[in-house]
Amino acid sequence: MTIALSQTPPKPIGKVQRIxxxxxxxxxxxxxxxxxxxxxxxRPYTGIMTEIARLVNNGELKAxxxxxxxxxxxxxxxxxxxxxxxxxxxxxxxxxxxxxxxxYAPISGGRTPLQMVVANRTLDPPGDFGSxxxxxxxxxxxxxMLGWASHAQECLDNTIxxxxxxxDPRVLLPQMTAMDGYFVSHIQGDVAIPPIxxxxxFLPPYRHPHPLDPAxxxxxxxxxxxxxxxxxxxxxxxxxxxxxxxxYEHIDAFNRIFGRNYHPFIETYMLEDAExxxxxxxxxxxxxxxxxxxxRKEGVKIGLLRPRWIRPFxxxxxxxxxxxxxxxxxxxxxxxxxxxxxxxxxALDLCTALYHLDRxxxxxxxxxxxxxxxITPQEFLWMAEVMDRVKKTGxxxxxxxWAGFDH
Amino acid sequence: xxxxxxxxLIHIPPEKDVPFGMIVPAPEVSGxxxxxxxxxxxxxxxxxxxxxxxxxRSCEMLCPDAxxxxxxxxxxxxxxxxxxxxxxxxxxxxxxxxxxxPELDFEDGVVRLETVF
Numbered sequence: 001m002t003i004a005l006s007q008t009p010p011k012p013i014g015k016v017q018r019i020x021x022x023x024x025x026x027x028x029x030x031x032x033x034x035x036x037x038x039x040x041x042x043r044p045y046t047g048i049m050t051e052i053a054r055l056v057n058n059g060e061l062k063a064x065x066x067x068x069x070x071x072x073x074x075x076x077x078x079x080x081x082x083x084x085x086x087x088x089x090x091x092x093x094x095x096x097x098x099x100x101x102x103x104y105a106p107i108s109g110g111r112t113p114l115q116m117v118v119a120n121r122t123l124d125p126p127g128d129f130g131s132x133x134x135x136x137x138x139x140x141x142x143x144x145m146l147g148w149a150s151h152a153q154e155c156l157d158n159t160i161x162x163x164x165x166x167x168d169p170r171v172l173l174p175q176m177t178a179m180d181g182y183f184v185s186h187i188q189g190d191v192a193i194p195p196i197x198x199x200x201x202f203l204p205p206y207r208h209p210h211p212l213d214p215a216x217x218x219x220x221x222x223x224x225x226x227x228x229x230x231x232x233x234x235x236x237x238x239x240x241x242x243x244x245x246x247x248y249e250h251i252d253a254f255n256r257i258f259g260r261n262y263h264p265f266i267e268t269y270m271l272e273d274a275e276x277x278x279x280x281x282x283x284x285x286x287x288x289x290x291x292x293x294x295x296r297k298e299g300v301k302i303g304l305l306r307p308r309w310i311r312p313f314x315x316x317x318x319x320x321x322x323x324x325x326x327x328x329x330x331x332x333x334x335x336x337x338x339x340x341x342x343x344x345x346x347a348l349d350l351c352t353a354l355y356h357l358d359r360x361x362x363x364x365x366x367x368x369x370x371x372x373x374x375i376t377p378q379e380f381l382w383m384a385e386v387m388d389r390v391k392k393t394g395x396x397x398x399x400x401x402w403a404g405f406d407h
Numbered sequence: 408x409x410x411x412x413x414x415x416l417i418h419i420p421p422e423k424d425v426p427f428g429m430i431v432p433a434p435e436v437s438g439x440x441x442x443x444x445x446x447x448x449x450x451x452x453x454x455x456x457x458x459x460x461x462x463x464r465s466c467e468m469l470c471p472d473a474x475x476x477x478x479x480x481x482x483x484x485x486x487x488x489x490x491x492x493x494x495x496x497x498x499x500x501x502x503x504x505x506x507x508x509p510e511l512d513f514e515d516g517v518v519r520l521e522t523v524f
Contacts, residue, residue, distance in 0.1 A: 111428035172428070210430040217433035219473070222443050223491070224429055231425045234417045241414035248410035264410055316412075 012153070012192035013259040021184040022047030024152040024191045025091075025117050025177075026054075028159035030061045031199040034089045036081035037065045040074040042096040043129060044119040044181040049091070071096040075103035075116070082112035082174075083220050085211035087163070090114065093181055094121030097135040107174045108143030108236065110220050112208070113166035115159065116144075118178040119185040120282075122372040130372015131180040133282065133334040137345055140311050143236050145175040145243055147309030148282035150267075152189040154308075155179050157262070160199060161254055165246040167206045173239050183283035183374075194258050202257045244312040265314035267306040268321055270296060274303025276387040277322060277361070279350060280331035281307050284368075284375045288331070291380035302384055310346070315353035322354065325361040327387040333369040341365045343400040362396050368403035379403045433473050439488070445472065449492030449517045451507040455483040459504035466496035466505060 019027070025048050029037065037056070039049040055061040064081075068074035071092050081088040092100060097118055107114065120131040133148070140146055145166055149155040155177070162175035179185055210218050224232070251264040269289055271277065278288045285306040295302045305321055305328075307314065322328060332344025341347050347365045354360040366383050368375045386401055398406070431443065453466075460483055467475045467483075474486040475496060483504075485496070497505040510516035 109428065110430070209427065217473070219431050219433050220428075222429060222431060222472075223445050224425075224443055228425050228429075231419050231423050232429050234419050235425070235427065238414075238416045241416055245412050245414045248412040252409050 011259045013198060013257070014192040014194035016190050016192050018188050019152060019191050020047070020186050020188045021119070021149070021152045021155045021179050022186065023051050024156040025159055025179075026051035027191070027193050028156040029063075029089050030055050031194065031196055032087065032089075032160055032163050032203060033196075034061070034063050035086035036078065036088045037063050038068060038074045038077035038081070038088065038090040039065065040068050040071050040092065040096065042071075042093045042121075044121060044185045045091045045093040045096065045117070047185060048117055048119065052089075071100035072103060075100045075107065078114045078116070079103060079107050079110070079112055080212075082107075082114040083110060083208065083212050085206070085208050085213075087167075087206045088112075088114040089117075091117035091119070093119050094127065094135055095124055098123065098138060101139075104139050104142035104144060104174075106221050109232070111172040111236075111239065112220075113163075113172050113174055113206070115162055115166065115175045115177060117155075117159070118176055119181040120178060121181045126371050128372045129182060130369075130374070131183055131283070131333075132369060132372050133178070133180075134336075136176060136178045137334045137336075139176065140345075143173060143240065144311060145173060145309065146178065146311035147176075147307070149177065149179045149184060149308075150281075150283050150285045150306065151184060152187070153191045155184065156191055156193065157254075157258065157260060158308075160203060160258075161250070163206075164203050164250050164254070165243060167203075168242070168246045168250075169207070169209065170242040171239055171246050172208070173236075173243055178282070180283035192259075198257050202253060240312055244314075247309065247312070262308070263317070265307065265309055265317045266321060267304075267308060269304035269306075271303035271305060271321060271325075273301055273324075275301040275324075275326040276384060276391055277302070277325045277328045278304045278331060278380065278383065279307075279328050279346070280304065280333070281310065281346070282333065284331060284333065287375055287377055288380050290377045291384065294377075295381070295384055300384060300388065302387075310349065313349050313353065318350065318353045319357055322361055323357065323359060327364065327391045328354075328361045329364045329366050329383050329387045331366050331368055331375065331383070333375075335367075335370065341400045343367045343402075362390055362394070363399075364390060364396060365400040366403060367400060370402070373404075375403070444488055445491040446486075446488040447517050449487075449490060449510050451492050451494065451509050452487065452490065452513070453485050453492075453494070453496050453505045454508050455485075456504045456506070457482055459502045461502055461504075463501070465499050465501070469495055469499050471495060
């Protein structure tokens with residue numbers, strides 16, 4: 001597994017427009033020629049929903065646009081549509097994501113590769129409009145593809161890419177494409193919107209092998225006896241492994257057709273010689289880069305590792321990228337109370353991925369962005385200071401550090 | 408250079424394998440799905456009153472197990488092999504033509520003693 005990427009700067013194909021993450025996702029939904037859109041308003045996802053509604057109303061997107069009586073209905077509609085052979089799309093934020101909770105397992109169990117976009121919002125309490133990743137991460141064990149975009153361009157790209165790999169006949173699993181609420185969903189950036197011909201070249205029409213069809217009736221999700229359940233779960237686990245393979249396989253075609261330069265799973269920034277590393281997903285990776293540029297000028301060997309997809313988890317890539325690092329600081333952006341960190345859950349995955357290595361970095365958790373608070377560049381500088389102290393002593397005396405409360 | 412990855416797949420021996428995603432032909436087509444028969448879960452069974460039935464077909468559409476069939480004379484019947492006695496049909500029937508009757512009132516009533524399933 002090599003992390004070397006082509007050194008030529010990417011030339012994004014398509015017309016560049018300055019739009020926010022919500023509009024970028026809506027444009028991707030249009031380009032993917034989605035058949036059924038199930039919706040239910042909740043901020044900040046509402047921005048995506050209203051933009052798709054506008055496209056449907058204008059006739060730019062020929063899709064069935066439905067609204068459920070709540071998020072549980074919304075995902076049920078999307079499940080039914082996807083099981084009937086339609087490319088389905090839905091999405092939510094914050095408590096909407098958790099209200100739909102029952103639906104995640106049947107959607108992946110029935111192997112319906114629909115897509116859900118999540119624009120993060122804190123759960124209640126505080127339920128404010130800040131971005132905390134807890135709600136989307138609470139679904140991470142449900143057999144869905146899951147990952148974060150860090151800017152508007154990546155939102156558009158992830159939606160197209162996730163449909164491609166999720167609908168791969170070897171995979172057939174649903175995808176949750178997440179983005180930070182407000183910091184990505186409502187902040188504008190230059191987005192290259194590819195022509196529809198390019199998307200058609202990359203994304204073939206969706207076919208379910210056993211769709212719901214009155215001419216050939218099938219039962220989706222029938223009640224089964226426990227002794228047959230284990231084989232079903234093995235099938236789903238194999239599907240997740242095939243998803244990982246599909247992500248590696250399809251990224252080259254994606255980069256070539258759309259003129260991008262993505263690694264399938266991770267983004268690295270000044271990581272080659274870095275001794276201390278931020279491990280951060282989503283929008284705050286951009287803030288971390290500001291801190292890295294400042295610290296590099298002062299001679300601090302610091303870098304960044306940003307996972308783009310965490311389900312399936314790229315343990316090989318992460319282990320490969322961090323083999324020379326001395327200290328890794330996981331910027332949690334989520335709350336997993338009572339976990340071994342008594343902080344966030346991202347560190348648990350990373351720890352598992354690194355544990356078997358002969359040489360592995362020391363690992364800390366930084367609880368930042370809690371309750372939707374913005375993580376400032378100053379806080380990243382503070383994290384670097386803590387990591388530097390740990391690097392010098394070579395010992396982790398305190399594992400979890402709360403930004404603004406610990407020093 | 409293309410990325411290489413060897414998926415860590417778990418082998419399922421043929422005798423243990425199940426249909427993809429447990430998606431199976433509907434009972435009305437296949438007749439039977441071994442290992443998925445739910446009729447012996449019932450505590451109550453639906454009894455249909457043809458005099459009250461208006462042939463609205465709500466019960467047929469809403470039965471979660473696609474058990475209900477309506478013959479050419481308009482007589483409604485439920486497949487007792489799969490009907491798990493949920494009572495959705497009786498709840499939805501506007502005419503009160505479906506009544507849920509305890510299993511023990513029937514000679515062939517479901518008695519669950521030896522095995523759970």
